[in-house]
Amino acid sequence: MRKGFYTKLAVTNLRKNAQTYYPYIFASAATIMMFYNMMYLFTSRAVRGMNDSQAIRLVLELGVWVIGIFAFILLLYINSFLIKRRKKEFGLFNILGMEKKHIARVMLIETAVTALVCIGLGLAAGILFGKLGLLLLLKILRMDAVYGFEVPLRAVVVTVLLFGAIFLINLVYNVFQVHLSKPIELLKGGNVGEKEPRTKWLIALIGAASLGGGYYISLTVKSPITALLLFFVAVILVIIGTYGLFTAGSIAILKALRRNKRFYYRTGPFISVSGMIYRMKQNAAGLASICILSTMVIVMVSSTVSLYAGLEETLRSLFYREIQVNSDDVIPEEQIGRLEQAVTDTVRQSGLDIRNPFILRHVTLLAVRDGNAFTLVRAASFGDGDNLALLIMTTAEEYRRLEGVEAGLSEGEALIQVIKGEMPGDTLDFGGYTLSVQGQADFASMLRGYEAQKDSLPAQGYLIVTANGEDLLRVRKALDPEKQHDPGYNFSYQFDTNAGRDAQLELVSAINASLDELGLPGHASGREGARETYLTMYGVLFFLGLYLGALFILGTVLIIYYKQITEGFDDKERFAIMTKVGLSLDEIKRTIRFQVLSVFYLPLVMAVCHIAAAFPVIRKLISGIFGMTDVSLYVTCTALTILVFAVCYALIYALTARTYYRIVR
Amino acid sequence: MTLLEVRNLKKVYTSRFGNHQVQALSNVSFTIEEGEFVAIMGESGSGKTTLLNILAALDAPTSGEVLLAGRSLTSIPEKEISAFRRDRLGFVFQDFNLLDTFNLRDNIFLPLVLAGKSYREMSERLLPIARTLGISEILDKFPYEVSGGQKQRAAVARALITHPRIVLADEPTGALDSRSSDELLNLFGEINRQGQTILMVTHSVKAASHANRVMFIKDGEVFHQIYRASKTRHEFYQQISDALTVIATGGGRDA
Numbered sequence: 001m002r003k004g005f006y007t008k009l010a011v012t013n014l015r016k017n018a019q020t021y022y023p024y025i026f027a028s029a030a031t032i033m034m035f036y037n038m039m040y041l042f043t044s045r046a047v048r049g050m051n052d053s054q055a056i057r058l059v060l061e062l063g064v065w066v067i068g069i070f071a072f073i074l075l076l077y078i079n080s081f082l083i084k085r086r087k088k089e090f091g092l093f094n095i096l097g098m099e100k101k102h103i104a105r106v107m108l109i110e111t112a113v114t115a116l117v118c119i120g121l122g123l124a125a126g127i128l129f130g131k132l133g134l135l136l137l138l139k140i141l142r143m144d145a146v147y148g149f150e151v152p153l154r155a156v157v158v159t160v161l162l163f164g165a166i167f168l169i170n171l172v173y174n175v176f177q178v179h180l181s182k183p184i185e186l187l188k189g190g191n192v193g194e195k196e197p198r199t200k201w202l203i204a205l206i207g208a209a210s211l212g213g214g215y216y217i218s219l220t221v222k223s224p225i226t227a228l229l230l231f232f233v234a235v236i237l238v239i240i241g242t243y244g245l246f247t248a249g250s251i252a253i254l255k256a257l258r259r260n261k262r263f264y265y266r267t268g269p270f271i272s273v274s275g276m277i278y279r280m281k282q283n284a285a286g287l288a289s290i291c292i293l294s295t296m297v298i299v300m301v302s303s304t305v306s307l308y309a310g311l312e313e314t315l316r317s318l319f320y321r322e323i324q325v326n327s328d329d330v331i332p333e334e335q336i337g338r339l340e341q342a343v344t345d346t347v348r349q350s351g352l353d354i355r356n357p358f359i360l361r362h363v364t365l366l367a368v369r370d371g372n373a374f375t376l377v378r379a380a381s382f383g384d385g386d387n388l389a390l391l392i393m394t395t396a397e398e399y400r401r402l403e404g405v406e407a408g409l410s411e412g413e414a415l416i417q418v419i420k421g422e423m424p425g426d427t428l429d430f431g432g433y434t435l436s437v438q439g440q441a442d443f444a445s446m447l448r449g450y451e452a453q454k455d456s457l458p459a460q461g462y463l464i465v466t467a468n469g470e471d472l473l474r475v476r477k478a479l480d481p482e483k484q485h486d487p488g489y490n491f492s493y494q495f496d497t498n499a500g501r502d503a504q505l506e507l508v509s510a511i512n513a514s515l516d517e518l519g520l521p522g523h524a525s526g527r528e529g530a531r532e533t534y535l536t537m538y539g540v541l542f543f544l545g546l547y548l549g550a551l552f553i554l555g556t557v558l559i560i561y562y563k564q565i566t567e568g569f570d571d572k573e574r575f576a577i578m579t580k581v582g583l584s585l586d587e588i589k590r591t592i593r594f595q596v597l598s599v600f601y602l603p604l605v606m607a608v609c610h611i612a613a614a615f616p617v618i619r620k621l622i623s624g625i626f627g628m629t630d631v632s633l634y635v636t637c638t639a640l641t642i643l644v645f646a647v648c649y650a651l652i653y654a655l656t657a658r659t660y661y662r663i664v665r
Numbered sequence: 666m667t668l669l670e671v672r673n674l675k676k677v678y679t680s681r682f683g684n685h686q687v688q689a690l691s692n693v694s695f696t697i698e699e700g701e702f703v704a705i706m707g708e709s710g711s712g713k714t715t716l717l718n719i720l721a722a723l724d725a726p727t728s729g730e731v732l733l734a735g736r737s738l739t740s741i742p743e744k745e746i747s748a749f750r751r752d753r754l755g756f757v758f759q760d761f762n763l764l765d766t767f768n769l770r771d772n773i774f775l776p777l778v779l780a781g782k783s784y785r786e787m788s789e790r791l792l793p794i795a796r797t798l799g800i801s802e803i804l805d806k807f808p809y810e811v812s813g814g815q816k817q818r819a820a821v822a823r824a825l826i827t828h829p830r831i832v833l834a835d836e837p838t839g840a841l842d843s844r845s846s847d848e849l850l851n852l853f854g855e856i857n858r859q860g861q862t863i864l865m866v867t868h869s870v871k872a873a874s875h876a877n878r879v880m881f882i883k884d885g886e887v888f889h890q891i892y893r894a895s896k897t898r899h900e901f902y903q904q905i906s907d908a909l910t911v912i913a914t915g916g917g918r919d920a
Contacts, residue, residue, distance in 0.1 A: 195809070
């Protein structure tokens, strides 16, 4: 045979399978574009030149990996679907006298053409839109736009290599698929009369139990540390639960619906329910994956969006005042005086005023509470996060200075205020040294700061007032007898200046310089300085969240599209028979709408359930780890993300239902 | 009483670009009385299937008319055509056309479900039909669990359950072995004796010999027809066979 024959055949094949191949080409080109774009940002000079380029590039590199892996999985999945549909075609070639090596040759040309088109289109689009991505990133990071156009060679090479490899793997898989099967099987394709699936009660039960367990963890978790430890357990339980429920639970539910005669024997349910019982056998895993994927997309996007949007709130809860100076550890009273003086002097030298000063001498410890007894935290005991207690201890003198109230305590006595958790009891035991509780303290001004941070605290938090410094020292010694303890306090000096951004930044570095010079163990930091760091980090996370969100939506939608097309081909014959028996076109349309709708929205509804259940644990995580404490903002962001997701979904639904209808008709 | 009247039916298929025409039916006219069992015979390409599709309202004639109980099929609006097909006509196909996703009971219920009947009514209607057809025991089985003959009997039950005016059967014995064919044809005879009008398209002389009347179609026209009258089935078989031979060897028309 002449050479041109194979090429011609390959191109004709692609054109003939347009309904399934065009979306594949589109998907490949889109993922290639997105991968190249992320690669471009990662390698571009513009990003390398940024202030925090290391942190930014770290996140971008993560993005490159995620997109690469996702593209790999997605394209492999779509390909396996495509080849399944085409087995019949290849079987016919085989029977008509083409040897398998000839078929392999046709496949090679097909793949080469597809790869060339996809990589070409993807790279072209990537180079075109790369700059747009960069400008968006700069905008999010509130940086100035850069001029000039670059095409990093490394980005192009990596993209071509990765996707070349993916196409090659697909080709090898396809050749194997054809090679392994007999022509008669190829001709039959996938449609062999399948038996009705049994209800697997055990799996359904395990699924329900795992899901319940996952939800229970999320709903009952108390502290961010426990949340962090148990989060992945909960995620895995929910994943198991989702798969169990979709595979076994769905069939159990459908069969129950079928038993309900008044519901079942109506046109819509009759056709859909019966069909879906079979459909679920092949599709349950896919639907469960879509559900998990959607959940992850929504969580990721809403978290990163709310972190970025809640930046100001976060800064305010991390810094009660514009500037804060903290001692590095417990320091003696004499050093505290010099530190305070140094700060005051530096502020005055800068020509600024100290406003709203807040000064606190305290000793803050992390302890494990067991009833009335507190023991010092050792690294290994982090496991029981729900007993973890933050102890902020100060003296009666400080209490009087701050709140103007005389505590009236003698040694061995204490006042206590609960920030979070439950009241320990009448006595407090610190490794053998006991304080008797004389009553409640009321740190009105201080508590305001902690109120906002409640979520980020460990499970419990207490403010404890002791009679004097000596008594406090005794507590420290009793808690940690092996260490040498000197009298003194942690010192915290916080204040506003009402100066501009640059003046504040300068002041912070001036204070740090002066402390260094004087050899004082303290460190100043400010809201303005932190804003830059946080903005970069949250900004690039936000960017990545949006970007991956878009990619995952694309993936989800494609998986569903292909799923529906497969079903359409399977249903074609059923609907033909039903038309002959007297099913009208209108009824077909209505049934299809019902069926496609349920397949489409089932994973989304389940995903929303997951998100609702995960809300407590995720809130604790983002407040505990990222300091984002604005709950209503997080709720708004989540709701908006779900809305956007649902709208994308609805658009694709309309398209899919139409394609499905066209196939079936 | 005349149930079905076909008048000067003509069907011309035009290829996509309109440059090539195929005449499937040139001029077909006949009537079927209520309670008749009529077989239509003809070679492949004689227009049998086209005729059946037009009678089933699945296809529209180029010209001519089909009247079922005095009502013209072409006058039925598009919206009602499915309901009409469902309520007035019963179909039996060569390859059964049962749905694998339903058990036999639900397959039989399908047209009634589409018509919006209640479960109780469906069950009540099914009972006598299932008994007549001898499938009461296997109603809960799925199509892939039963034999071809049983499948076809379930398909007949599906055709009968709507109490149609006429049952249209397209090669109903085509996919059955000879024993199942005999059983099915005997059933057709019995159903017909109970008053059901049946129109059957077939290749098989044996199948046709079970009818009261056989029409032969050739080149898109009704070429010839013979009545069984009081002949035995064997005699009728012989007569049909002879008629076919004459037609096949290009014999002249005799009416």
